Amino acid sequence: MCGIIGYIGPKSVVPVILDGLKRLEYRGYDSAGIAVVDRGEIRVRRVKGKVKDLEDSLREEPLQGTYGLGHTRWATHGRPSEENAHPHKDCSGRLVIVHNGIIENYLALKQKLRAEGHTFKTETDTEVIVHLLEKYYRGSLEEAMRAAIGEIEGAFAVAALAADEPDRIVAAKQGPPIVVGLGDGEFLISSDINAILAHTPNVVFLEDGEMAILDRSGARFTDFHGVPKAKTVERVSWSPLMMEKRGFKHFMLKEIFEQPEVVRDTLLGRMSLDTGRVMLDEIGIPEATLRRVRKAVIIACGTSYHAGLVGKYLMESLAGIPVDVEYASEFRYRDFILDPDTLVIVVSQSGETADTLAALRAAKDRCAAVLAVTNARSSSIAREAYGVLYTNAGPEIGVAATKTFTAQMTALALIALYLAQVQERMDHAALLEFIQEFQRIPYKMEKILGRAKAVEDLAARFVSFSHFLFLGRWVNFPVALEGALKLKEISYIHAEAYPGGEMKHGPIALIDEKMPTLAIVPEDRVYDKMLSNISEIKARNGYVIAVASDDDARIRERVDAVIAVPAAPPLLMPFLTAVPLQLFAYYIAAKRGADVDQPRNLAKSVTVE
Ligand code: F6R
Numbered sequence: 001m002c003g004i005i006g007y008i009g010p011k012s013v014v015p016v017i018l019d020g021l022k023r024l025e026y027r028g029y030d031s032a033g034i035a036v037v038d039r040g041e042i043r044v045r046r047v048k049g050k051v052k053d054l055e056d057s058l059r060e061e062p063l064q065g066t067y068g069l070g071h072t073r074w075a076t077h078g079r080p081s082e083e084n085a086h087p088h089k090d091c092s093g094r095l096v097i098v099h100n101g102i103i104e105n106y107l108a109l110k111q112k113l114r115a116e117g118h119t120f121k122t123e124t125d126t127e128v129i130v131h132l133l134e135k136y137y138r139g140s141l142e143e144a145m146r147a148a149i150g151e152i153e154g155a156f157a158v159a160a161l162a163a164d165e166p167d168r169i170v171a172a173k174q175g176p177p178i179v180v181g182l183g184d185g186e187f188l189i190s191s192d193i194n195a196i197l198a199h200t201p202n203v204v205f206l207e208d209g210e211m212a213i214l215d216r217s218g219a220r221f222t223d224f225h226g227v228p229k230a231k232t233v234e235r236v237s238w239s240p241l242m243m244e245k246r247g248f249k250h251f252m253l254k255e256i257f258e259q260p261e262v263v264r265d266t267l268l269g270r271m272s273l274d275t276g277r278v279m280l281d282e283i284g285i286p287e288a289t290l291r292r293v294r295k296a297v298i299i300a301c302g303t304s305y306h307a308g309l310v311g312k313y314l315m316e317s318l319a320g321i322p323v324d325v326e327y328a329s330e331f332r333y334r335d336f337i338l339d340p341d342t343l344v345i346v347v348s349q350s351g352e353t354a355d356t357l358a359a360l361r362a363a364k365d366r367c368a369a370v371l372a373v374t375n376a377r378s379s380s381i382a383r384e385a386y387g388v389l390y391t392n393a394g395p396e397i398g399v400a401a402t403k404t405f406t407a408q409m410t411a412l413a414l415i416a417l418y419l420a421q422v423q424e425r426m427d428h429a430a431l432l433e434f435i436q437e438f439q440r441i442p443y444k445m446e447k448i449l450g451r452a453k454a455v456e457d458l459a460a461r462f463v464s465f466s467h468f469l470f471l472g473r474w475v476n477f478p479v480a481l482e483g484a485l486k487l488k489e490i491s492y493i494h495a496e497a498y499p500g501g502e503m504k505h506g507p508i509a510l511i512d513e514k515m516p517t518l519a520i521v522p523e524d525r526v527y528d529k530m531l532s533n534i535s536e537i538k539a540r541n542g543y544v545i546a547v548a549s550d551d552d553a554r555i556r557e558r559v560d561a562v563i564a565v566p567a568a569p570p571l572l573m574p575f576l577t578a579v580p581l582q583l584f585a586y587y588i589a590a591k592r593g594a595d596v597d598q599p600r601n602l603a604k605s606v607t608v609e
Contacts, residue, residue, distance in 0.1 A: 001074035001603040002086075002100035003027040004178075005195050006159045006169045008067035008214050009186025014058055017070035020188070020195035021051040023243060026399050026597070026604040027100075027191060028074025031085035034058070035096045035161060036065030042096050042163045046085035050598075067167060069159050071098040074603040077106070078123030088127045090134035091119050094163040095141075097133065099126040100176040100191055101155035102608055109151060129158055137162065141170045142213050146224060149174070155354070155607065159189055169214040172224070173206040176607045177352055177379065180204040180212045180219050182233060187214045191605075194395050197240045204231045205378040234378065242394050250596045252398030252490070256582050257449055260442035262403045263575065265392035266410040271417070273439065276432030280418045284387035285343075289369050290422050293343040296323045299331050299359045300347035301606070303401040303485060304408055308347050309478035310574045311412030317475075317571055318426060318434070319419035328355040329609070331362075338366045345371045345415065349396065349404040350605040351379020358609070360384055373411045375404050389415065398597045399604045400490050402582050405482060409574060413438065437568060441575045444566040448579045451564075455580050458545065458561055459587035465516060469507070469542075470497040470581070472520035473530055479520055479574045483581030490599050491589035500526070500533035508536060516543040518584070519559070520577045523549050524570035534558055547577050 003024025007016045013036050021032055032054040033046030043063050047053045051072055071086035078084035086098045103109070106125035109132070114120065118131040132148035133141070141162040149156070155175025162168070171178055171189045181188035181196035181203050188196050189212060193203055204219070206212055210229060213220050221229040248254035271278045281287075296315055298308035305327055312323040321343075326336075328346070332355060338344065344363040348356045351374035360381055364370050372385035375393050382388045391407030417434065420426040426434070462468075468487055472480030477499045484495035498507050500519070511517075517537050521530045534544050535558065544559040549567040556562055563584075565576040589596050 001028045001076065001605065001607055003072045003191045003195070004098045004100050004157060004159055004189070005070045005191070006068070006171065006189040006214070007186065008167065008169055008216060009183065010066065011186065013065045013068040014063055016199070017068060018051065018055050018058070019198065020190060021054070021070045021072050023195045024191055025051050025072050026397055028072050028603045029598050030073055030075050030080035031082065032070070032072045033085045033087050034063065034068060034070045035087040036063050036068035037161060037163060037166065038063065038065045040163055040166070042089065042093065042161060044087050044089060044096060046082050046087070048080055048082050048085065067169065069096065069098045069161060069169065076102055076608055077125040084122050084124050086126060088122060088124065088130045090130045092134060095130055095133050095137060095160065097126070097130045097158055097160040099129060100157040100607065103128060103152055103156065104154035105152070129156070130160070133160060139164070141165050141168060142211070145170045145172055145211065146226060149224060157191060167216050170211065171206070171214070172211045174208050178206040178212065180206065180214070182219060187219050189214065193236050193238070194243050197236060197238060197243070201236045202233050203236055204233055207383070208380075238395055243397065249590065250398065250586070252400055252402060252586055252596050255396055255398050255403040256579065256586060258394070259403050259406045259579065260445040260449070262393045262407045263410050263442045263445065266407045267414070267438065268392070270414055271435050271438070273435060276428055276435060278414060278417045278421050278435070280389065280414060283371060283389050285369050285371055287422050290343070290419060292341050293321060293369065293419065293423075294341040295339070296321055296343045296345060297338065297363070298323060298325045298345045298347060298412070299328045299356060299363070301328050301353050301356055303405045303482060304347040304349060304356075306478045306482040306485065307405050307408035307412060308345070309481070310409045310475060311345070311416065313475040314413050314416040314571055315419065318416040319423060320425045321419060326359070328353065328359040332359040338363060340367060342367050343369045343371065345373060345412070346381055346385060347373045347408050347412070348381050349375045349401055349408070351376035351381040352605050352607050354607050354609045357381055357384070371415070373408055375407065399599055399602050400486055406575060406578065434569070437572055441568065441572055444568060444576055445579055448565050448576060452583050455563060455583040456587045458563065459584050460591060462516060463588055463591045465514065466493060467510070467515045468493060468495040469510065469515055469517040470495060471500045471503065471517055471530070471533060472497070473500045473526040474524065475571055475574055476520040476522065476577055479578045479581065482578060483518060483585065486582055486585035487588065489602060490585055490596050491592055491594055492600070493588065500530050503533055503536060508540065511537055511540040511542040513541045513543065516545060518545050518547065518581065521546045521548045521555055522570065522573040522577060523552055523567065524573065531558060547580055
């Protein structure tokens with residue numbers, strides 16, 4: 001959580017930092033701030049609210065300078081307020097920092113620093129870092145940073161400036177990401193490449209235990225002991241245009257509409273219609289290891305967990321391998337049992353989710369095959385897993401995950417097919433047929449998106465409802481969970497999801513005319529059972545909207561409204577049924593005037609535990 005940005009170069013720093021903060025705002029948006037150095041003085045401006053509010057304040061009273069730091073916050077310690085907003089200064093006002101992460105021993109440090117005479121002005125954990133810098137500063141910010149972080153326990157991406165040491169930014173990483181941009185005479189640090197790309201595609205990803213020292217001539221890197229580190233410069237292929245809304249009202253809507261392309265890009269070069277084979281040598285886990293796999297455990301949080309659940313059904317049906325799906329935040333604290341023939345798959349869009357990363361580390365100690373499915377190249381999870389399968393979804397800016405969910409399902413389906421192939425669980429004809437059907441999915445998604453207006457009109461009728469129920473069974477149960485999550489997080493409407501067959505065990509008591517149900521009812525092995533579940537709801541005056549196949553005539557007599565999607569093989573239906581549920585949530589939230597791309601209390605990258 002929180003986004004940090006720093007710039008040093010010839011440009012006026014304020015617009016560069018404001019632009020960067022807008023691109024990082026998905027990481028947190030309860031307060032924002034900036035520090036620039038102007039004629040030997042550090043000038044700080046902070047506001048409670050969004051980057052837009054900071055921009056307004058800077059318009060009224062501008063700041064000048066050509067290097068500085070910015071921060072957008074997602075509060076952990078200390079409520080959102082101007083005072084708690086970063087950057088934070090030391091007692092002298094000559095040092096300033098921005099921080100992303102959590103300092104676990106901050107209370108002990110605060111007491112100690114107070115006893116040593118430091119005055120604290122905020123409720124944050126972060127402020128201890130700047131007072132530690134003050135304590136150790138003897139003319140070298142780099143040295144002071146090294147000494148300060150030696151006393152800190154926890155996770156941090158931190159960047160600092162010293163008024164007495166002009167033209168220098170020092171950053172350190174232990175946990176949350178820091179990427180350094182190496183432009184032409186200008187240098188940046190950021191929590192995410194998307195804030196850097198407008199300036200340069202050339203980046204260096206810091207590893208844990210590393211520092212970056214930026215000045216006007218370039219960037220150098222060291223470890224926490226001061227030993228120089230040679231780093232590889234990577235060229236990022238994402239274009240700055242991918243980060244624009246391109247005529248859509250919100251990023252989320254744009255990202256929903258990008259899904260056909262995302263499925264195509266994630267499949268590209270990984271399966272062949274000619275040979276009927278799946279090619280996943282890139283994942284870096286030897287085929288021989290995968291041949292021995294007898295069980296899989298998928299670990300993730302939130303939407304990625306839902307994609308993992310879809311992956312479970314695919315893997316069990318296609319590869320005949322038993323699969324458990326675990327919440328990372330639960331798994332990591334369990335006395336879990338993993339035998340050497342278990343394949344662990346961690347799924348994370350950002351590749352930085354703290355619980356998922358911790359679960360990955362715990363699993364690594366006990367098993368040989370740990371594979372990451374992530375959208376973020378060089379993220380912590382990508383680097384630490386033994387193998388990686390990247391989802392080629394491009395940058396997702398909307399805080400609510402949509403296209404990355406689809407991309408994760410695509411990647412997990414590929415893994416299921418690959419396991420089936422290496423373990424010879426599917427004959428060639430069946431594999432080829434599945435591949436052919438998979439290739440058709442993007443076209444079918446395009447059809448659904450072409451009917452978005454019908455979903456919008458339907459959504460308009462439900463804007464003022466306060467409760468929704470989502471039902472699905474078998475491979476569409478996770479889609480029901482995801483549909484409910486999307487509605488909750490962006491429209492703040494209470495929504496619950498259940499497997500259709502569980503209704504009669506309790507939740508049916510909730511049904512009345514004020515609680516509509518969205519039921520996912522493709523013509524699959526549980527179709528008739530879902531029809532019975534729908535009848536039970538109708539008998540209790542419940543309103544039912546069905547997501548059903550185009551050619552299903554029967555369903556229309558049994559429900560109040562139908563959102564039709566093209567038919568596909570049952571195991572591929574989640575790719576299609578998920579789309580109208582995303583649209584439904586989007587249109588309801590947009591019509592309620594909600595902040596769709598930046599829902600309250602949320603942040604895109606959850607680097608706290
Ligand atoms: C919901 C959403 C979150 C994330 C979760 C995991 O729309 O985006 O539930 O799915 O925070 O994030 P990653 O996938 O980055 O590990």
